[in-house]
Amino acid sequence: MSQLTWLRPDTIDFPPAGRALADPNGLLAIGGDLSIPRLLNAYRQGIFPWYQDGQPLLWWCPDPRTVLYPRSLHISRSMRKFRKQTGLRVTFDRAFASVMRGCAEPRDYTDATWITTEMQDAYCDLHRLGYAHSVEVWDGPALVGGLYGVALGRVFFGESMFSRRTNASKLAFMHLVERLQTWNFQLIDCQMPTDHLFSLGAESIGRETFRRQLADHCNEAVADHWRTDDAEI
Numbered sequence: 001m002s003q004l005t006w007l008r009p010d011t012i013d014f015p016p017a018g019r020a021l022a023d024p025n026g027l028l029a030i031g032g033d034l035s036i037p038r039l040l041n042a043y044r045q046g047i048f049p050w051y052q053d054g055q056p057l058l059w060w061c062p063d064p065r066t067v068l069y070p071r072s073l074h075i076s077r078s079m080r081k082f083r084k085q086t087g088l089r090v091t092f093d094r095a096f097a098s099v100m101r102g103c104a105e106p107r108d109y110t111d112a113t114w115i116t117t118e119m120q121d122a123y124c125d126l127h128r129l130g131y132a133h134s135v136e137v138w139d140g141p142a143l144v145g146g147l148y149g150v151a152l153g154r155v156f157f158g159e160s161m162f163s164r165r166t167n168a169s170k171l172a173f174m175h176l177v178e179r180l181q182t183w184n185f186q187l188i189d190c191q192m193p194t195d196h197l198f199s200l201g202a203e204s205i206g207r208e209t210f211r212r213q214l215a216d217h218c219n220e221a222v223a224d225h226w227r228t229d230d231a232e233i
Contacts, residue, residue: 007032007059012041017061017207026062033057034122036129043150043157044218046211048191052114063207066190066197073177074201082167083174088145089138090175093226096127099134099146103160115160123159126150133226135172137165145169147176153220155213156180157189173200183225186217 005015007029020028028047032038034057042048042059051058075083100123104115126132131152137145145168147161156176161169180188190197193204 005029009033012038014042014045014047014059017046017211020061020063020207026060027058028061029059030056032059034118036122036125039122039126039150040131040152043152044214046189046207046214048157048159049119050114051116053116060191061207062192064193064204065207065210066193066202066204067210068177068188068190068197068200068202070177070181070185070188072201072203073174073181074199075174076199079167079170079174083171086167086171087139088165088168088171090171091136091138092179093127093133095136095143095146096132096134096148097124098143099136099148099162100124100160102143102146102162102164103148105162123148123150130224130226135176137168137172139165145172147172151185151226153218154184154186154222155189155217156185156187158191170200179225183222187213 003019004021004027005019007014009032012035014029017028020026034049045061046065047059047061049057050060097120100115100120104113104120106113123132127134132148132150134148135146136143144165145161145163147158147169149156149158161172163169177188190202
């Protein structure tokens, strides 16, 4: 029977992923902190933090895992038309903290957020170190959508996205995936399944298959593509 592990403050180690609960799917451990070494160790093992204000820090590794292989991106006819006609502008790594704040805004279905102030501080630290990245969508000077995540080797771990205009987050995701194709990224972790992600080409794979692919691709040496002069489209 699976049992949750309370993480010790003096180590960044996690229990084996196979000990994660089936209900709720993937809950693996409690506690610890959001230090850079712990976060990087977690991502390399397919583990991510997800909790709300008032809860202890919770760590997850669900089975199956929702992923998108960059060359499997599906763009609908209507979205292709929107992209040709829109005046929205897309940039990379120009407003990371603002994108996180946008992702933390209340949604139509809930006022709760798991992107706490503590989480925002930790991922802004990851961004300053070159691990976390954002895609921004602008309408003139106004930020109207975007997404953020973590890149390790040739894997991008998507965390959250938001829209203040119709299709803004989809536009950000399309541009991201196309960039990742160009940079020869092998895998995008989408974490949990949604109809929206599946419509874009995502699929479900087993947890151990996912973790083997992380072992293959997370530690590959890659050029720093993110902070180039052409980070605007």
